[in-house]
Amino acid sequence: MMFGGLSEKLQTAVSKMSGQSSLTEENIKDALRDVRLALLEADVNFLLVKEVVEQIRQKAVGVALEKGVQPAQKLFSLVHEQLVELLGGEQPTPFQLSSGRQHKILMVGLQGSGKTTTAGKLARYFKDLKPTLVAADIYRPAAISQLATVAKQAGADFYQAGQKDPVEIAREGLAKAKESNSRLVILDTAGRLQIDEDLMNELIRVKAAFEPDHILMVLDSMTGQEAIKVAQAFDEKLNITGVILSKADGDARGGAALSVSKVTKKPILFLGIGEKLDGLELFSAQRVASRILGMGDVVGLVEKASEVMDESTAKKMQRKMGSGEFNLEDFLEQMQMIKKMGPMGDLLKMIPGVGQMIGEEQLGGVEQEMKRTVAIISSMTPHERQDPSILNGSRKRRVAQGSGTNAQQINHLLRQFEQMKQAMKQMKKAGFFKPANLLKGKLPFGM
């Protein structure tokens, strides 16, 4: 299975407790500890982790378990739900700007968080509004010319007034935008530390002059425990209206997102994906929650998967997995697609937390095991792939010969396949197995 991180841990934590009818303090204790660790590893703020784990405990105790669902899986789906809720819910209303009037966006954030690139992405995203980008980073060398280039790439207007007071630049930028009938003015400011009083005061003055409709804080997805303080400070001083998480195309688990949602209660609007200006995606709480939990919701992986698997194939696979129809034929198909995606090691490294847990030797082992699996299934008849239970001794001997393996290895594969199917069924029963939401329907789950 693709689920790295937490779900794997939970499996082991509570696998001994099958046959229970509800979640109890006792049967979730170990699992909750794993939840806690997973959240901490994802950079969710320590204090927030405490709170979240407690919320989950309260929610979980007493919850009935449908037949066949393991406590761990149920708990996992509860955790996921809770995170989605904390991140602002499943269906956030997308950030929109009406075309009838002028909108003003003030970009703020720490140094190096990605404000300028994000400003360009927003301009591009709303290019129908004839946006103007205004350069108010008067400190960083070449910041102005960076924005000029970005504006050109985004097809936006650009205003700069050199190194003068950003307050004046803001005013002049507005006037210029009015002249050219631009309906979106985006003011890019210099990065600053939240504890830099002078520069924070400068932003307050800029805000007063610019009167923005939106004050968007750009936060690096990789931010650690300090995210909470940074967000709080920017919000207290400026009353931000929303957050954009930048560099979300990396493999950061993104726990900072939770911290920010929690302390500011402001929505996370977009995820910044990549350095190109079209890399702005609407925030999805589902997706980010999955990622925080280390479930492998990695955009790069999805992209890779989508290169080799079209939407309809993906849907078909999901349906099969959910319904228990998933057979060795499908498994083989998935294996082959995964192989097309490149070396296993590279793929696994894209999954948060996984690179940390497995070493090169193990990766090599996986590659080999995959090859063996493909060889074994390829040596089966279509009938055997549909229904491996017909594989008796003589059939297995034939398959072993054809694939250059032995009966033991074939049994091993069949056992794992059976486990995988069971796991899929349970995920489904637990109401958790919604890959369409989690991964935009593109990830081959059978890994």
Next chain:
Amino acid sequence: MVFSLFKKKSTRLADQIEKESESVSVDTQSILNPVTESKEESLYDRLKRGLSRTSGGLVASLRGVFGQGAGHEEILEEIEAILIQADLGVKTTQRLLDQVRPLVETNQIRDSTALIEKLRELIQKQMSLHVSPLKLNEKPFSVVLIAGINGVGKTTTTAKIGNLLQATGKKCMFAACDTFRAGAVEQLGIWGERLNIPVITGSEGQDPASVAFEAMKKAQKEDIDVLLIDTAGRLHTQKNLMEELGKIQRVIQKNMPAAPHEIFLVLDSITGQNAVHQARMFHEMLKLTGLVMTKLDGTAKGGVVFGIQEELGLPIRFVGVGEKFTDLQPFDPQSYSQALFEEN
């Protein structure tokens, strides 16, 4: 099949580290002293100022530890909270705790001061490992390659290191190998102008390796002592871009097999546990020789670097403490661990 993947690796880095000698020769100090001495504020002061701005600070929390008649477990939990909030990460924190736990349980450590001192000592000791002299006196010239993810402070750090070296009488040159990000070449160009350090540039979109190649030739011709190569920010997960870095390195090596003599990964101290991944991937591609932590003038403590340093056996060479070209200090484990535990 992949079920078997997630078994934890059982390498005990701590054990390895115990075995390593505690050889510390901080050549950076002597190389760079002329500049650092002229500063009004020492690294220690700056760090202290930066680190102690956080509400309560590490020490304030630690002082509370023994005050409440709490049991050992509670005390250790309190410490765990402190370390995790400094971004040391769960595993590293656990390991540190494992080291002090017996001392607390057997009452060998009875008060918070002793506990702080023990932790500080552990951290300082670990962070003092792997420090060898910086290779900045190579002939015909030294090459320093600067890498890292987007926005961490590579270009600024390049400028800062150039300034430090220049102040020790070294003739420096910059190579602007970020031909990708808008304004990047101009940014380094401005630093070069301010510092009076020549900058080798290519055209936008030019293969950065070819810029590096040109710079190698120019450095040779112009009798440069240290060539500092700034590269574009890239996420460690971007395979092609990581390979591009590898290519830059190969081109340099073709010109001078022992170069680059120093390969620094720049890490933003606000970064959480992802920095571990960053360091691993960059190290895998480039075989780093050291780390630079930036933005320590903020509230973040950059604790993640502790685990990285330990895992990869890399020295932390410099810390960035502001946006000016003078805002760079050689990393000093004692100051750092001390500042980390300093009370408001």
